Amino acid sequence: MRRSHEEAPSMTQGQLAVWAKREFKLIAAPVQNTISDILINAAKIKNEAYGDKRRRKPVKATSAALESGLNAWVARVESKNVNINRMVLAEKAQQLQKIGWLTRFLDRHDMRFRIKKGEAFTRRSGHVLQDELGLYEPNNVFNMDEAGLCYNRTPVGDICPGTSLKTRITVAFCANADGSEMLPLLYIGRAFKPRCLKKTGKEHGFNYEKN
Template identity: 25%
Template sequence: MVRRPSSYTRLTLSQKHKLCAKAAAVVAWNPSDLTTWTTREFKTATPVGRSTVRGILKRKHEFDEVPETQLNQKRRFSAVFINEYKDWRGNGTVTGARVLSLAKITDGVREGTCRGWLYKFQQHTGLWFSLRHGESGSLDEAIVTSGRQELKKVVGQYHSRDVYIMDETSFFYRCELRGTLTTGKGEKGKKQSKVSVTVCVGSNADGSDRLPLHFIGKSIVPRPLKDRNVFAELGVTYTRSAKAWMTTTKFCEWLLDINATMKEQERNILLLVDNVSSHNDSSLVLSKVRVHKLPPNTTAALQPMDQGIIKSLKDMYQDKKGDAELKKFINGEKYEPVDLYNAMKWCAGGWKSVSDETIRNCWCHTGFISMMDVRYLLN
């Protein structure tokens, strides 16, 4: 969300000087007359308020003593100047202290100026603090644009419902949220659990079909999954690798399962995957699945899963996990760390809770599939 600059009208030193001179020359004018004259004379974007005029006239002695050279000096410091600095620095970080330093250097703002001046500057320029998200700021725009055009040609050969994406993410299922409500002054942090598995998340472009979540752990049969059929119970699949990562062998096994599913549905699909060494299907002959890798060094911008789908899934998981723990507390049960089976159950429930609209919006955010195409198919 972009904050709009304040509607407050700021007059320059020269304009304030002219206003004071006009008030002295035409004594009969009241503040209303001076307000109308000021707005018309200086062609301000918004009408000048009477309180602004009164405040200037009360301090008219300050503007009478201003040197002529300073009256004609234009203000150089603005939000535009800050953006120029960020571009020069390569999207550098701008803090409040740096804004004050820039103002002192460029406009001669007096020493001792601090948060009050900074707050007012932010109010009238619309400047505000924003966290950086993702890694798209590190990408080469030319490479991303070229990759997007390439994907448009490939994707254009299929209906949106037949275009799929798959991505893997580390799933630290015992990690707690960083923030909490508390009655004290502060909450002590604690070391987060590093117990994790890899989960593969996939869906088509219109959100009408979500591939079963595919978990990769280190154990052949983890104790919580013993004597359980997780596909029948939860609609997810589980396999193992030495480091709980996706490998070429595991990728090929997963692809064969997807190909068998599409064969049953009599569908031909396009499957987009990241350009990594483990996504190697050269040894396979797939009759229903065409695998296409995303262009190198474009994942942060062109991978739909990274645009918010995986983030939404993990948020939903935390909601399910929190609800289950609260229920245990109410029932007087002893707290126990999350086991893999419950983590998979809550994750599967969270995957169902991610809205179709969220999935569609994340696909369209990449730019190689348009919302027009998706809406046409949905209608």
């Protein structure tokens, strides 16, 4: 209808209504208000929101966030040469919709996900750990921990510009529950073969690994 009006600007809206009834095989001719709305909104009809040229009405997305997220996901998957069918696309849309609903729900009720900490959580997790460790002999239960060794700092304090020296290496300790066995210390640094050692840690008689 818009194209016909552009090709024949002298046609009245009544004539356009008759033409539309004949062209689209309508039961009744469109009323004048419908013709007027189509001509006024001609620019919107050209918009991508109307999809292909066979559509007579614009197809609006029910959720802009879902539409954007699904479109981005399809682009990422297609870039990896992965084929997508309608079922996979529908499942992904449902997944994104659920995630979006959950996010909005948390925001509405001012809820946040937080990692449990504190005495109560430590007590519960400690009981579970004790039950598991009870299945083994103490000499077969080992615990490992680490500490930072700031080898550039003086025992009491030091004078330095701005912040204190924090250059360090990591030292790992490991021993069994009854203290009958203590594994050799493990030193962890940044360099594969530090210049100060000149040789490997194994050649010096201690364990050294690069982080």
